[in-house]
Amino acid sequence: MKNNIIDMNYVILIILFVLIFFSFIYGMSVVHFEIFPFDFIKKLKISVLSDNNSIDDNSKIYENDFNSLIRFSTENEILNTRSELTNYIWNHNLPKNIIPQIDSNIYDSNYDDLKNLKKIDRITTVMDFEINSISYLFVAEKSNNKLIIYHQGHSGDFLNGKNTIEFFLNKGYSVLAFSMPLLGMNNQPMIDSSNFGTIQLTSHNHFKFINSINFSPIKFFVEPIFLSLNYVDKQFDFESYNFVGLSGGGWTAIIYSAIDDRISNTYSIAGSVPISYRSIQQNFGDYEQTLPELYNIANYFELYLLSSYGDSRKLLQVFNKYDPCTEKTF
Incomplete structure (x- = not known):
């Protein structure tokens, strides 16, 4: 059995x-x-x-007359808008003479396996409220004499973009890499506010507590790039500067390229969408993405034009349909 x-x-x-x-x-x-x-x-x-993926009433993208939202039509109006943005960010005090701290030819074990790498320069910028930015300049051994600015997003350290950095190095580009304020190797300082008490700055949304008529925290996103490029201008002779940004870094790429025409080509991946596309609450964005004082000067459509305006300049935005950064929007 x-x-x-x-x-x-x-x-x-x-x-x-x-x-x-x-x-x-x-x-x-x-x-x-x-x-x-x-x-x-x-x-x-x-x-x-x-x-x-059905669209409910809270996530609709409503029709707009986009042409009517672009408020400049002449070169003078474009240049004036760029000047207004610069004055707003730095309160009419562009930091041309500030020199960041440079540590040349440093060693970082995270990158010791990169090929075609001649050296790494560490660039440290210290700004108001002791907020800092630590960026790396990866200098290519066999160079095509072009610079890529690579900007990581809200995921943290530009180490997360090591594969991208390696890709460009192997193509002969030198790479200037940044993380967003308060992220990556950048600090998260404590501040004492007379109105709100002691606050540790751990989120971009905390910047609203130090925003004032005479001070814009938007400078924390762009000043390190400006000062670093000034250093690069003096020490190197690159043919062109090109900006590649991911997520929040893509937002930064557009903002920065709008105010500095030294940038030739700008590539923003899942970087930004206009305010009218942000109906979904969880996709509304951080402080910097929806600040009225900034976007009253130049809305997103105008920023896209500013970042690509000029001889041999262009902007390319990339959105992937099922990218978690963008799928709620599109």
Whole structure:
């Protein structure tokens, strides 16, 4: 009796194996030859994705007359808007004479496996409220004499973009890499506010507590780039500066390129969308992305034009449909 049970289990296992094998083979045939039930599965997939991505009343993108939102039409008006942005960010006091701290030819074990790397210069910028920015200049050994500015986003340290940095180095580009304020190697200082008490700055949204008529925290996002490029201008002779930014770094790329025409080509990946595209609350963005005082001077459509205006300048924005940075918006 016991042997019969064992034999029966053995037969069942063989039958299950055969069924699974032929099911797998048939499934592969359905995909490859598009035989039944390929059309049904395809329609079901489209239906499910459509249901999951349906647009409710809180996430609609409403029609706008975009031409009417662009308030300049002449070169003088464009240059005046750029000047207004610069004056707003630095309160009419562009830091032309400030020199960041330079530590040349440093060693960082995180990057000791990079090829075509001649040296790393560390550039440290210290700003108001002791907020700092630590950037690395990766100098290519065999250089095409062009510079890529790589800016990481809200995910943290530009170490997260090591593969991108390596890609450009291997192509002969030197790379100037940044993290956003308060992220990566950058500090998160304590401040004493007469109105709010002692606050540790750990989020960009904390910047609203130090924003005032005479001071814009937007400078924390762009001043390190400005000072670093001034250093690069004096020490190197690159043919062009090109900006690549991811997420919040893509936002920074557009803002910075709008105020500094030394940037030739700007590539923003999942970087920014206009205010009218931000109906979903969780996709509204941090302090810097929706600050009225900034976007009253130049809204996003105008910033896109400013960042690409000039001889041999261009802006390319990249959005991936199922990118978690952008899927709620699109």
